[in-house]
Amino acid sequence: MTGRDGGADIGPIGxxxxxVILVRPQLAENIGTTARAMANGGLFHLRLVAPRDGWPQERAWYASSGADRILDAAQVFDSVDEAVADLHHVMATCPRPRHIVKTVMTARGAAAELRAISSRGLRAGLLFGPERAGLDNEDMARADILIRYPLNPNFMSLNLAQAVLIMAYEWWMACETTPPRTLMTNETHVATKGELENFLDHLTRDLDACGFLRNTQKRPGMVRNLRHLFQRGEVTEQELRTLHGVVTELSNGRKARQKQD
Structure with missing residues (x-):
């Protein structure tokens, strides 16, 4: 192909x-955006079954946003049987059940199954049908398992790349270790209990000095409330330094006003 620079480094290729097997894909752009979706989720093997406009097609590379190597290595077959002949398991996406007696899984369940298959040194394929009508009954008869996405029942329309991206995402997340929640602290760190206690001592001293805690009966509860406030979140060391400065400046301003008076 012409007009390409090799694209991004999308490896390693397991x-x-x-x-990913696209059955009778119709548009080159959809093949390209499918390759992009695959690269996002760590799926790098692409096969095409009887693409409507032949192969290769330059527009696919332009639409892939740098997933060139997937398209460079894409294999073309005349039939689904030929495309799955060397595979051990085949799953097929199925937007509409068609009275077929077969196991149906969600994308998440299928991704876990695919990880188990891969860990045993076996190869699996994912069938995706043509953009307009999806896989027909003969295509799905080649699959061991059907995959159905539990989306909004009132609007389940996906384009080809979106359908592939859902599976690619679930494949990636099946082994992803990123915690579901984290606090981004950049160059600072979450304050230790000692650092927090030092600030609370500073704050309490100045609140005593200005008379805010003058009610001796209410003072313990007010101090506890302040403590609960700062314990509730993961205050960073940088934030505490800022608060130290705020308290100091408020204290200095009060002292200056007292001298003027």
């Missing part, structure tokens, strides 16, 4: 990661 020998046993699932193969």
């Amino acid at each position: 020998a046993f990661s699932p193969v």
Whole structure:
């Protein structure tokens, strides 16, 4: 192909990661955006079954946003049987059940199954149908498992790349270790209990000095409330330094006003 610079580094390409098989894809742009979606989720093996406009097609590379190597290595077959002949398991996306007696899984369940298959050194394929009508009954008859996405029942329309991206995302997340929640602290750190206690001592001293805690009966509860406030979140060391400065400046301003009076 012309007009390409090799694209982004999308490896490593796992020998046993699932193969994405596009059955009779109609538009080159959809093949390109599918490759982009695959690269997002760590799926790098692409097969095309009887693409309507032939292959290769330059527009696919332009639409792939740098996932060139997936398209460079894409294999073309005349039939689904030929495309799945060397695979051990085949799953097919199925937007509409068609009275077929077969196991149906969600994308998440299928991704876990695919990880288990891959860990055993077996190869699996994911069938995606043509943009307009999806897979027909003959295509789905080649699959061991059907995959159905539990989306809004009143609007389940997906384009080809979106359908592939859902599976790619679930494949990636099946082994992703990123915690579901984290606090981004950049160059500072979450304050230790000692640092927090030092600030609370500073704050309490100045509140005593200005008379805010003059009610001796209410003072313990007020101090506890302040403590609960700062204990509730993960205050950073930088934030505490800022608060130290705020308290000091308020104290200095009060002292200056007292001298003027």
